[in-house]
Amino acid sequence: MSETEVPTREELVERAAKLVPLLRERALWIDENGRLPDEVLDALAGAGLFRMQTPRQYGGYESDARTLVEVHAELARGSVSAAFCVAVYSLQNWMTGLWADEVLDEVFARPDVRVCGGGAPTATATRVDGGYRITGEWAFTSGARHSHWKLSAARTGGEGGVFALMPMADLDLRDDWQTIGLEGTGSVTTVADDVFVPDHHIIDAAEFAANPCRSAANSAKGLYQVPIPVTATVAMVGVLLGAAEYALSSFLERLPGRGISYTDHTSQREAGVTHLQVGEAAMLVEEAQARAHGFAATVSAKTAASEPWTVAERIRSRVQIGRVGQLGKQAVEILASASGGSSVFRGVPITRIHRDIHAMLLHGFFNPQTNIELYGRHLCGLEPNTTYF
Numbered sequence: 001m002s003e004t005e006v007p008t009r010e011e012l013v014e015r016a017a018k019l020v021p022l023l024r025e026r027a028l029w030i031d032e033n034g035r036l037p038d039e040v041l042d043a044l045a046g047a048g049l050f051r052m053q054t055p056r057q058y059g060g061y062e063s064d065a066r067t068l069v070e071v072h073a074e075l076a077r078g079s080v081s082a083a084f085c086v087a088v089y090s091l092q093n094w095m096t097g098l099w100a101d102e103v104l105d106e107v108f109a110r111p112d113v114r115v116c117g118g119g120a121p122t123a124t125a126t127r128v129d130g131g132y133r134i135t136g137e138w139a140f141t142s143g144a145r146h147s148h149w150k151l152s153a154a155r156t157g158g159e160g161g162v163f164a165l166m167p168m169a170d171l172d173l174r175d176d177w178q179t180i181g182l183e184g185t186g187s188v189t190t191v192a193d194d195v196f197v198p199d200h201h202i203i204d205a206a207e208f209a210a211n212p213c214r215s216a217a218n219s220a221k222g223l224y225q226v227p228i229p230v231t232a233t234v235a236m237v238g239v240l241l242g243a244a245e246y247a248l249s250s251f252l253e254r255l256p257g258r259g260i261s262y263t264d265h266t267s268q269r270e271a272g273v274t275h276l277q278v279g280e281a282a283m284l285v286e287e288a289q290a291r292a293h294g295f296a297a298t299v300s301a302k303t304a305a306s307e308p309w310t311v312a313e314r315i316r317s318r319v320q321i322g323r324v325g326q327l328g329k330q331a332v333e334i335l336a337s338a339s340g341g342s343s344v345f346r347g348v349p350i351t352r353i354h355r356d357i358h359a360m361l362l363h364g365f366f367n368p369q370t371n372i373e374l375y376g377r378h379l380c381g382l383e384p385n386t387t388y389f
Helices: 009-025 027-033 038-046 065-076 080-096 101-107 205-209 228-254 272-305 311-337 349-360 368-379
Strands: 115-118 123-128 131-141 149-157 160-167 172-174 188-198 202-204
Touching: 009 027, 009 038, 009 065, 027 080, 027 349, 038 080, 065 080, 065 228, 065 272, 080 101, 080 115, 080 149, 080 228, 080 349, 115 131, 123 160, 123 188, 131 149, 131 160, 149 188, 160 188, 160 205, 202 205, 228 272, 228 311, 228 349, 272 311, 311 349, 311 368
Parallel strands: 115 149, 123 149
Antiparallel strands: 123 131, 131 188, 149 160, 160 202, 172 188
16 A cells, blocks of 8 residues: 555644544444444544654554643543543554564455453463464453454563464454443453464564564664654543543533532632632643643654664653643542532533543553652662663
8 A cells, every 4th residue: 555645734634523423423322332433433534643653654644742632631631531542542553563574464455444452461471383272261352342453462481472463353352341430441351262363463562561673664764763752641541631621611611500509609710719720720731731741742743853762762652641631630620629510510611621540540551659659760870660661
């Protein structure tokens, strides 16, 4: 497939913004059904948002970090679950770009292909002639219902492991995603029952962690020299930011005409306590924006220059997602507490945003305490207590 003209950041953000009304209209359906409706998938594909991390030689855009942050944030202003799914596809499509070209020819032959995945080695891979046979299951597979391929980790015995790229048609889905947050991501368990994966669809886990690019076409590109955890932060931090931005804008939209029950305040907008709440929440959102955009600028600059990443830079990169999430959640909690009794209805956005950002920050990679501990440990002169940075 020949390269296509790449939209600018402004064009992609504008396309995402035009989808916000549709996402808001379908937000309740998305939560109740644990998936994205066909019209949303079609609209996302039509806007080219599944191509942001597809290699250019397959019609993709190879969008920079700031573009991903802003587009994913814009989508989160309509539906956090939808934005989360798109961010997963951005990350996993990029990770697929590390494979050999013969694999990429197969995966990206499909326009707007969507790859899901997970790094927990909760399945077993047994060596056989020509590849591996994989049996096991992986929980929390966000976007699985709409994916064409899955990138999965599996144990090979002892300390060994592999990453395998498998067609979704070879896997079963267990409908076990009944949650109180991110319901629409449909993060069901995926199951492999003695699935054969050929050698060219396998990368040793230790090699994959170092992410040397096997693609001759991609290996010279700075984009594919960025550490995997850095790209994971790039992909996901915009969702957290957009959730907080949506909380603030939706609160202000509901404010006119509202009073404060059981008080003499006939207008919540004129109450001093509201000014304090909105001011504090807005500053938290602004601080999250500045941190996320500053991080994206750093990644974009290093990517353009194909510069290597030091341990300190990797750790500082990972802490960004925890801090942005922490700031965003604080803002959402202030606004949720100020939203009144009517906000408990499912159709009021703040209720859904509050649940979604809470669920996101329970994830081990996003968790503020885990990330800030890693950063502090490094500042204290100790070795990292994780390899995922």
